[in-house]
Every structure is written in C-alpha cells, then in structure tokens.
Amino acid sequence: MSILGTRVVRIEDPRFLKGEGTYIANLEVPGAVHLTFVRSQMAHAKILNIDASEALSMPGIKAVWTSADVDLAPAPPANPMMNKAFTYPFVVTEVARFVGDIVAIVVSDTKTQGVDAAETVIVDYDPLPVVVDIDQAFRNEVLLHPNAGTNVVITFAAEKPDIFADCEVVVDLTIENQRVAPAPMEVRACVAQWDGQRLTQWACSQGAHGARDGIAQALGLEGSQVRVITPDVGGGFGAKSGVYAEEILVGWAARKLGQPVRWTESRTENMLSMGHGRAQRQRTKMGGTKDGKITAYRIELLQDAGAYAKAGAILPYMTRLMAGGVYDIPHVQFESHSVVTNTTPTVAYRGAGRPEATAAIERTIDEFARVCGIDPAEIRKKNFLKPDVFPLTTVMGAKYDSGEYEAALDKALTAAGYTQLREEQQRRRASGDPIQLGIGIASYVETTNPMGSGDYGAVEIKADGGAVIRTGSSSHGQGHHTAWAMLVSEATGIPMDKIEFHFGDTDDVERGGGTGGSRSLQVGGSAVKLATDAVIEKARERVADLLEAAVEDIVIDTVRGAFHVAGSPAPARTWAEIMTGIEVPLEAEVDYVPEGSTFPFGTHVCVVEVDTETGSVAVVRHIACDDAGTIINPLIVDGQVHGGIAQGVAQALLEVVAFDPDGNPITSNFADYGIISAAELPSFERVPMETPTPRNPLGAKGIGEAGTIGATPAVHNAVVDAVSHLGVTHIDMPCTSINVWNAIQIATAK
C-alpha cells in the first residue's frame, strides 16, 4: 500500500520535543562579539548628532559605528518596478523614517554590555512632520523621501470606464485590512564569520540561497564568497524571506572585524523592525442585478509600505491578480498605490496580497447579498465560476488551473449544518437573546507558487543503500524532511529512517528557491520526485548489467527495495547491493520548472457568538473545506491549515499593529499586541476535498496560506452577520469587543 496520502508522523519532531532544536541562539561561537542596534526613537526626524562617548567608555565595548563608518551603498527598492529613488540606507544617514530605524551600532563582548551601552548613546533629533495615515501620505503633503518627489512607490492602475452604469444594485465599502505582526516565535538572529576570503553566515531565513544572494550583493561579494546556512528556523510566515539590514550589517561587521559576530534581537525589536504584514485600505464597489448576479466589481486600495520600498509595496500586485476571486464577473477593475509612511516597513506575511484580495471581495459580496436580500450562500452559488470553464485566464490575467467552487461550498455548508444554524440564529433573534449567533462564509481561490518558478532537487544513493535528499526548498516548521522522505521512500522502497535530508546550506545544496508562497511541495517536492525517478532509471541500468538482462525488463520492487527481472523476483539486487564495489556515485539532480502557478480553493464557514451587551466575540466553530490538490501527508496538511486558520482568526478578531499619531508603536510586545492564544480558538473542523492539479507530477497545490486566506473573511463576515439584524453593515477589523460594541451602538442609535 502506498504511504502517500497517509498520516505519517514527522521524522523531525523528537529533537524539538527534547529541546534539541538547533536554532541560531543555540549555536556556540567562540570569540564572537555582539551587535546591538541603536534605533531611532522618533518616527521622522533629522539626526543632528550622535554622542557615543559614554558608551565607548563602558566595559566590553569595542566600537560604536554610525553611518559614517559603514561603507555600504544604500539598497535599491525591493523590486525593479518600484520608483528607484526610494533607496534604503542600512544605517540612517540624515533622516530617520520610523521608530526602529537603525542609527548606530554598538559592538560588545557580551550581549548585555551592548544593550546597556546602547542606552547611553545620545541621539540629537530634529523632529519632522510625521505621516502615519496612508490617505495622508497619498496626498504628498509631507514627503518621506523628498528626492523621489512623491510618497508613492508603485501604482497599479488601468483605464476606468464606468462599469456600474447598468447595475440595478450597487454597494460600496471601505475595508481596513489592518497591519499585523508576523510574530514568529523565534525572533531574528544571525551569526557571521569571515575567514579572509569568504563569509559564512548562519541565517534565520526562509531560504538560504536568497539570503546568500542578498548578502553578497549588499557586501559587493561574489555569490561564491558567501556561504549561508539556515539551521532550524522557528517560524517565518513570509517575514523571514530575503535579508534584513541587520543581517547584512552582521556580515559586514564580521568582515570588517575579522572576528565572528552575532546578533539576536529582543521581542520588542522584532515587533518594531521585522516587517509587518497586510496594511491596506480598500475601497470596494460591487454592482449587479436585483436578483443577485454580479456584473461589476471595483477595488481601489492604498497599500502602506512603511518607511521604505520593501516587499510590502509590491503586495498589491498579488491582490490585483486575485481580485475577482471565485466569481464570474464580466467587469473587474483594480487600482492601487503603495505609499510610504513613518512606520515599520511591510513585507510578505502568510498569503502576501492574496488574503487581502479575498477579504475585500468576500466582505463586499456579503454586503451585496444583504442589499439584494439574498442568503450569502445563495449569492455565491449564483456567481461562482463553473467547473467547466477551467483552465481559465481571468479578467485580471490569472491562469486558474482547476476549481470546484460550488462543491467546496456545499461540502462546508453540509458539514456546518447550515440550515440548522440559520434556524438557531432566527430563534435567538426572535427571542432577543443577548448572545447572538453569526454565520460567516468565505469562498476563496488563491495562487500558490505565485511566480510559477521552479526549484532544485537531488537524490543520492549511499553505499549502505540509504539515500540523501538535497532540496532547494527550506523548512521552518513545514515538515519537509518527512514529506520529501515519503516521496523518495515510496518510489525506491528505501525505509524513511535511511533517508537523510539536506537543505539550507548553500555549500551543500547547489541552488534553491526557498520556501514562500506555498510553493515547497509542488516545486521542491516535485523536483525531488523527478530526481528519484531519474536515480531509479540509473539503478535499473546498473542492475541490468549485474543480472545480464535488458534494461527494459528490470523492475523495482518497492516492498523489498530491490530490483529484479520482471516476472522473476529472484535473483534481485537491493540498493545496497547495487552500490557494492562501485565507485561511481549513483545520483540525479533536477531543476524542475512547473507549468505554472496552482490555484487552491475552498470555503470556510465560521460560527461565532457575539455578546451584544459587551461586543465580545467567541468563535464557536470553524469549518474549513480546502482543496489543495493531492495530499501527500494529511497530518502535515492539517497542521498547516490549523495554523493558517489561527492566524486568520487572529487578524479578524484580535491583532493589529498600532501607532500613535506621532508614529510611536503602541503594540511592541506580546503584552500589548493581541497575539492569539489557545484560549481564543476552537478545534477546527476540516472537510476533505482533493482535486489534483495537472500542473506538476505530484498533483499538489500549496496549503500553507489557504487557512489564513479563508479564515479571516469567514470570521469577519460571521461577526457582522451576528449583529446585522441590528442594522450593522460593517465592522472594522480586528473585531474586538470595543469595535463591535461601538458598531452596535452606532447602528442602534440611528
């Protein structure tokens, strides 16, 4: 029986459970000095002077550097499509642009010495007007990067013919897709060592090769002069893609000092200066017929890029691609402007632009349903793209592979007991129960491996008949070792415990695309699958020689992990026997490029109870039907979906990164930030559905982000639904008690 598709427990777990994970903070690096960053305490200010004299007199302090000491050219914007004037100095030269911008670097023998000394560095600020709000930024009254002449980093816009003229019903909404913190449990950390020729850097990253390229480029080194190693990484959620200024400065310092250098940030530093996610203000408009057929949809949005042109500024590109969602809407318009503000730069966060698209259309279609007087489930069915239209190029240019949107909705509704839930809701409304029931639906399609890029995979057979996998993909909690070993074991018959897994070391693994955009299994896994097939082919040739038979007649028996002539199980040669006495390695590598991105889809149904007297919300049930194509290991998929849903619920109900009008962060630790805990979440109910994609040999789509994409609007819609009979039509996220209570008060005062 195939192990693929079965619940295989994770190979990597024991070391984590025993506390033996090898995170960067656990690395012992004799002789390493520590960096501590002195960060701007003002959101927008000229730096007049930096006085480090006291710091320099303190014990263990080796140096305090400012921009004058750091000979690194400012980094260009994260994407070549962006306005090139938005450069990023690694250390502030003249103007600090957010609270957290690096103004100086303290080098110390121990970490505590550095932290103490950093507090004594006196920075003279000349405050400049602060821009926190994106609409204000868009007006260009105060420019953050005056030489750019604008606060707009990048715009995506098209012609605007009037698409609503013929609509019988038109609704519009302003939706705040608020800024949230990725908040992986492991904060950022790195260690760097320069041997005179070459830099070795241990990075807390989602992809060693991308980090290597970023570090090499910034330091003016060849790629071959930098080795990046990613040991165990304690979560990333998109925000540990690429490289941060801090990591480049650690590498730079190691080279300058000729001594190992390390840096581990604090949680507050992480909340201040690791990229944040989301941060869009969306203005949507939907129109159609009275009986609920949507004919036109428009979304205009401002994306908060934060202080610099990082990855966050490009997210609207993805929002645009997925704007039309699962619906057959003849006219879809999109316009976005990514603007800089005096806040922490934004980056990719679980879904990166796609959850924002889903949240916008799913919230808006509920409003459209309300005005039409049609049930939210019904209106979705009326407008879904039908299964026979795939493959489909959408109005926005996305190339959807396959989809059974109505089937996913039906499955989720059945599992939820939708009709009974609506009846229960009616009962509570009729009786004026203070605890009202809300049912929220979100149907989504998303794009995984959104750039359609490929990845590297290699398989080598060892002398003892075991195997080594090398993958360009990078695990930071997704269970790659287990899933990849399953693929190899299934095809070769080599037991899982004899399969080594290598990743995240640029000297050991030739190339790689890392993990992000839910791409790992579909491209990294496919590459390993194809490399395995290639190794088996080579093995058959060897066995043909050994058994003096024709290659075509040699078959593999995966139960025994042995090859023999078809029809005669003996004689046979096991993997170990094939390797005996042969010097030539038995290995294969594959650079797999898929046919394109894949488009997972599904429906989430969320049931909430809202206390109308306090505004407090409890998620009672969350039912998710997610179709991510072929499933290799349901145990891992469950975990990915659960984690995704939790982060989705968190955005809908609790989490927001907030700044005061002066740009001071007011959510800079886990006490102030509403990070979701076990207490706020129910158990999740998953409804199985598997429609293989034709776009890769595994039939797999990505599943890492789907949970988040489906959950946020389902929960959000459920909260609004719970109080819609009171006249509430929208509530800004996060739907905290105060926001919900306010919405009820405003609606009922009317």
Add this chain to the structure above:
Amino acid sequence: MNEIYTLKINGTEHQVKDAWVGESLLYVLRERLGLPGAKGACEQGECGSCTVFLDGSAVCSCLVLAASATESDIATVEGLQPDGSLTDVQQAFIDEGAVQCGFCTPGLVMAVHHLLDENPSPSELEVKEALSGNICRCTGYGRIFAAVDKVIADRNK
C-alpha cells in the same frame, strides 16, 4: 556583584560562576549551564517558551532570578527522560502532529506535563486555560489539544 552559587537542576547540582546576580534563570540555563531546551521568545513572561518547573510549579524561567532559585528543585525539558527516550506527552505530540517549527514546543511539553500531573482529567476549558500562557504561532493549537486528549485517554485507560 558576582557570586558563585549552586542550582539543583534535574536532580544534579550545577555551580554557576562569574555570573551577575541579576541574570534570569532562562539566561543561566541556556548561556551558562549548556541547557538550551527552554527557549526565549519574549523574555517578559508572555509566551511560555521558557517554561520550567520550580519545586513542581510551572514557571516562566525568564522571570525568575537564577540566584533566587538556589533553594529550589528545578526541572527542565532535558530532565524529563534522562535516558533520551520520550515521555507519553512527547510521544503524543508526535502522534498527533502537534509540532511544527518546534520553538514553542519544549515549553508546551512542560506545560502539558504540569497540567496533567496536577489534574489528570481536565475539562476542555481547563486545558485551554492551562495552555493559554504558551504561545504557539504555527499550529493553531488544534493538534496540541489533540495530543493532550490522547495522553489523558491513555493515562486513564
């Protein structure tokens, strides 16, 4: 002010030398005594990654002054099963898929052991309450609840 003091950890006495007395137990365990099982993710008592037992109570070791724990019995994840095997809680985490990036995991394992030692048959609400101080960003807690349920069922067999 540096002093020498002794901590009793997992039944063994460890001498702490050259330490500043203001150091947290988490810091001393990880940086001075080579016991990196407990993890620091916030260092202000908000995440539970650093959970250890102090005289049988589960505490955030980032909030405990190491030098104040000289009279206490300290237990860390490393001491759960000195022979290197897995406890029933650890095994249940594997069986139920309760581990992802692993960073929160040692703290959660300690918290679950503590909960079930104190209360062998906790209600769903009691489980949630007991684990609400342990933040896990990866799993959504669902598989962790499943692991707890499994241990309860197995122990009550």
